[in-house]
Amino acid sequence: MSERVLVNQLKSLPAGPVEVSGWVETVRDQKKVQFVVLRDETGAVQLVNPATRPSDPSTGSGTDPSAGSGTDEAALALTETIGALSTGTFLTVRGELKHDERVKLGGVEIKVGELVIAAAANPETPIAADSSPDKRMDWRFIDLRQRRNNLIFRVQTTLEHAMRTYWVERDYIEVHSPKLMASPSESNAELFEVPYFEDKTAYLAQSPQFFKQMAQVAGFGKIFEIAPAFRADPSFTSRHATEFTSIDAEISWIDSHEDVARMQEELIATAFQAVADKHGAEIQELFGIEVHVPALPFPRIPLAEAREIVAARGYDIPRTDGDLDPEGERQIAAHVAETFGHQFVFITDYHPEIRAFYHMRDEETGLTKSYDLLFNGVEITTGAQREHRVEVLIEQAKEKGLDPEHLDFYLDFFRFGAPPHGGFGMGLARVLMLMLGESSIREVTYLFRGPTRLAP
Known part of the structure; x- marks a missing residue:
């Protein structure tokens, strides 16, 4: 044979x-x-x-x-x-x-x-090229046979491999944090509860945030993780899912969130170059998209300035918390494209009210040392320097209405010494969606999970 x-x-x-x-x-x-x-x-x-x-x-x-x-x-x-x-x-x-x-x-x-x-296959195929997205998701294993869909996951493989290679070559440690947690990591409202042994309740991790920080306290120095995360968020938008793949990194001995941003922009440029080199021609053929390798450094715009730019473009952001809404993100992205010819922009200097309690604050401005990264008008990342001083963490948690006793296991990390550190979390599906010009993360997720979809 x-x-x-x-x-x-x-x-x-x-x-x-x-x-x-x-x-x-x-x-x-x-x-x-x-x-x-x-x-x-x-x-x-x-x-x-x-x-x-x-x-x-x-x-x-x-x-x-x-x-x-x-x-x-x-x-x-x-x-x-x-x-x-x-x-x-x-x-x-x-x-x-x-x-x-x-x-x-x-x-x-x-x-x-x-x-x-x-x-042999049944002679009647249950889906066609013009079937609705929901119908195609019902028969995803058939939908994935298309050359175009096959390419999505080859691109995903190249993207992840390039990121891992970037980190490994720079002596990062890959970790696999647990996805079952005894207590919430960030927001109670976005947690899935899971019955556990002896009438206990566990929670599906919405982020590896606390465990990434634990690795810094453990002396790992630089770590990364690419793994599932879960959000009990009943959103039906094109960019939300209840289970998604999160790309996370955390590094020690930083001076500010700028050290994190520089690492992330290098990481993205490296990964995009790998995709362009290996799949660029086929992406152009099947998606009509040219993969642009972003120039370094990415533009940076403070949030207050970004709001002024959006207002000058004629859009009034309706949010009352001071953050950008989706249309505001699209408007600032349009400005960046016109002004800098760039697909990416870091929005920096967020007010503590719209940031997590563990984000470090600038002593002079009172604003957080944090950023959101937008890609083609959609947020793909939140990054920050973390607060590593336990007494400050406790006060900032109280300001957010959190009971420090419920955070004891996390606060213990910082009671025995901790280096200055920071990191980011990035949604893999959002990056793929925007890179390939797709309209929804459903199209670039192997098997999508949302409020009304648990199968196949």
Whole structure:
């Protein structure tokens, strides 16, 4: 038996015997010849079979298997098998590879010698190209067979690998923090409760925040994590999910949040370069998007100035807490694109009222040493220097209406010494959505989870 070859390897192989496996994308069953487009995880190839038909009694044409040889019977059976193939059927084909530049699909084709069906698909496909997003999500395993969707997750793989490589080459430690917690990490309102042993209640982690900081106190210095996070937020927007992949990093011995921002912008530029190098042409072909590698440094705009810019553009932000709303983010992004020719912008200097209690505050301005990072008008990151002085943490927690006793396990981290540190959390799906110009994180999430979706 010959060894399976991937479709993207066929072009480099000499003509001759070959074996490929994949699923049926289309079948054209013509009178004298049959064509099948077979797709695997790397691409598609055309299969061709000279059709052998049974004799027509009225004309005497065709092949009469009762009068023919075993070869004729096998050819007839193969023709019938191909004619009955349904879209989505998984099969293996052994045949002769031929190079022909006239073949639009890669300049190669395979003349079928033997066809082995691994699993036949039902003839009626439950979704079509124009099916609604919800319908496609119901049948996500079929929806993902598209070349375009396959590329999304190849891009995701390259993006994550490039980020990991950036960190590992700089001696960061990768951690895997627990996703079951005994107490809330940030906001009680956004927590999923889970029944635990002996009538206890656990919570699904909405962020690895506290455990990232614990690693700094443990002396790890620089850490990262790419892992699930959970938010019990009943939002139905294009950028929210109840389970998502969070990209997190935390570093020690910083002077301010600027050290975190510089690390993050380098990380993003490195990862985007890797995606552009490996997938840029295919992204352009399938998404009509050019992957722009962002120039360093990214623009920085203080929040107060950003609000003035938005107001000058004619938009009145309705929020009363002083933060930007989604339209405000789009407006400031438009300004940055026009002024700096950049897709990214750090919005800095947030008021403590709209930041977590553990964000460090500037002693002169009273504003937090924090930022949001916007990409094409959508927030993808919150980053900050953390407050590492336990007495200050306690006071800031009280200001937020939090009971320090409920935070004892966290505050204990800082009672035995802690370095100045900071970090960020970034949503992977949002980055992919914006990079590929998609309208919703549903399209770039392998299996989306939202308030009304728990399956498949």
